[in-house]
Amino acid sequence: MRGIFNDELKRLLGKFTEMGINVSEQIYRATKSFIDHDRDMAQGVIDFDNNINEEEVNLEDQALNLMALQQPVASDFRQVIVVLKASSELERIGDHAVGIAKETIRIKGHNRDSQIESEIAEMTNAVRTMLDITMDAYVKKDGKLADEVIKANNQIDANYKKIRKEVLSNMKTDPKSVTGGTGYLMVANYIERIGDHIINVVEWILYNQTGKITEINADVTDVDGLN
Amino acid sequence: MANNNIITAENVRLYYGKHEALHGIDLDFPEKQITALIGPSGSGKSTFLRSLNRMNDLIPDVTVTGTIRLDGSDIYSPQTDTVELRKRVGMVFQQPNPFPFSVYENVTYGLRLAGVKDKKLLDQRVEESLKLAAVWDETKDHLKDNALSFSGGQQQRICIARVLAVKPEIILLDEPTSALDPVSSAKVEDSLLAIKNQYTIAIVTHNMQQASRISDRTAFFLNGKLIEVDNTANIFLNPKQQETSDYLNGKFG
Numbered sequence: 001m002r003g004i005f006n007d008e009l010k011r012l013l014g015k016f017t018e019m020g021i022n023v024s025e026q027i028y029r030a031t032k033s034f035i036d037h038d039r040d041m042a043q044g045v046i047d048f049d050n051n052i053n054e055e056e057v058n059l060e061d062q063a064l065n066l067m068a069l070q071q072p073v074a075s076d077f078r079q080v081i082v083v084l085k086a087s088s089e090l091e092r093i094g095d096h097a098v099g100i101a102k103e104t105i106r107i108k109g110h111n112r113d114s115q116i117e118s119e120i121a122e123m124t125n126a127v128r129t130m131l132d133i134t135m136d137a138y139v140k141k142d143g144k145l146a147d148e149v150i151k152a153n154n155q156i157d158a159n160y161k162k163i164r165k166e167v168l169s170n171m172k173t174d175p176k177s178v179t180g181g182t183g184y185l186m187v188a189n190y191i192e193r194i195g196d197h198i199i200n201v202v203e204w205i206l207y208n209q210t211g212k213i214t215e216i217n218a219d220v221t222d223v224d225g226l227n
Numbered sequence: 228m229a230n231n232n233i234i235t236a237e238n239v240r241l242y243y244g245k246h247e248a249l250h251g252i253d254l255d256f257p258e259k260q261i262t263a264l265i266g267p268s269g270s271g272k273s274t275f276l277r278s279l280n281r282m283n284d285l286i287p288d289v290t291v292t293g294t295i296r297l298d299g300s301d302i303y304s305p306q307t308d309t310v311e312l313r314k315r316v317g318m319v320f321q322q323p324n325p326f327p328f329s330v331y332e333n334v335t336y337g338l339r340l341a342g343v344k345d346k347k348l349l350d351q352r353v354e355e356s357l358k359l360a361a362v363w364d365e366t367k368d369h370l371k372d373n374a375l376s377f378s379g380g381q382q383q384r385i386c387i388a389r390v391l392a393v394k395p396e397i398i399l400l401d402e403p404t405s406a407l408d409p410v411s412s413a414k415v416e417d418s419l420l421a422i423k424n425q426y427t428i429a430i431v432t433h434n435m436q437q438a439s440r441i442s443d444r445t446a447f448f449l450n451g452k453l454i455e456v457d458n459t460a461n462i463f464l465n466p467k468q469q470e471t472s473d474y475l476n477g478k479f480g
Contacts (some may be wrong), residue, residue: 003420004420004438004440004441005321064464065464068439068460068464069439069440069460069463069464070439070440070441071436071440103228175434198328
């Protein structure tokens with residue numbers, strides 16, 4: 001019964017998972033381009049963002065159609081809502097990847113700091129792992145992901161604070177580091193924001209599994225206390 | 228949509244005596260699609276559906292003007308053989324109305340009437356039709372049982388099989404699931420979806436969710452007028468007329 005709805009729902013969920021994988025790739029390529037000083041790769045990330053945006057629009061379109069025409073209820077309804085809400089988070093993550101790629105292009109040729117770049121690389125790995133765990137938990141309907149992801153996000157916030165401190169102190173002593181340094185600040189900030197968007201995706205996945213809307217109070221970065 | 232329209236209706240007006248019940252309907256039915264006719268009671272949707280195979284002829288004092296063409300030829304022309312017409316345009320009604328004899332005889336009734344005697348062909352058509360109507364598993368060991376001994380949902384699917392057996396081009400359904408429970412309704416809907424790649428289907432329904440779930444196009448009737456017809460997704464997500472939106476949202480009707 002309701003074969004058509006089930007087929008379409010399956011297709012929708014498949015597309016959503018695919019979007020998650022693509023966004024994860026975008027984060028990877030954006031940060032790799034930044035660390036390798038690779039402008040071509042950065043441009044590739046910027047160009048591919050159109051596809052991500054299109055994926056979001058298509059998911060929204062399909063989700064709205066399913067809701068209006070098939071009137072899903074209970075867990076079927078939640079699955080559609082999750083795609084609708086979480087796909088906008090993924091799209092925002094994609095935008096941040098573009099932000100990182102633009103920094104790559106902007107600061108190429110300026111003074112670089114390998115210590116900070118390796119810290120950014122570390123932060124990137126953490127945030128990608130976060131997204132991969134999250135999408136994996138979504139596919140496997142595994143509810144125990146939250147703790148792990150929150151822990152990773154707190155680590156990312158801590159990394160961000162540390163990088164910020166180091167960059168600012170470098171800028172104070174060496175004016176030539178300012179252009180590169182603002183790039184580091186921006187990129188670290190983008191990654192930190194990506195972590196927060198992933199937390200939002202996790203909240204929707206928990207909603208999918210439990211039917212309860214939860215607000216995860218991940219450690220909020222204290223911007224004023226950074227200097 | 229670049230589909231061939233198998234039925235085209237132009238400026239159809241229908242009168243019960245002097246009372247005009249349909250005020251000039253223009254509506255086409257694309258081949259191998261499900262078109263849903265929705266609207267409140269008395270809006271003319273069933274009257275219009277019945278005019279597509281001239282079922283209204285049976286009501287005294289009914290006059291139809293305008294043209295309805297089936298594959299290009301006017302079905303209201305004096306040359307039209309209504310028996311032949313109804314063979315091409317089959318109908319399923321609101322109340323399941325199997326004949327009071329066996330399932331087998333019900334399904335083969337139209338074929339026998341047309342003079343088919345080949346037992347092999349009849350057997351084959353019975354199985355085919357009952358399978359298409361998604362009622363084969365429930366009836367295959369009871370083909371000799373009286374059709375009336377089955378549940379309402381099964382009877383309705385047997386009636387659909389009876390229509391399918393004569394291989395019509397078009398199937399008209401007048402609220403086929405309104406007397407059925409949700410599970411039986413869903414089975415009938417599944418049968419319709421299963422056969423739509425072979426048949427053109429027009430369905431009158433009061434169940435808007437049914438229209439949205441199964442139809443490709445939806446036509447909204449109100450007070451004997453066709454207010455709007457479009458792809459079902461457009462009608463349900465973004466109708467052009469305020470009246471359509473109000474009706475779908477249950478504000479009247």
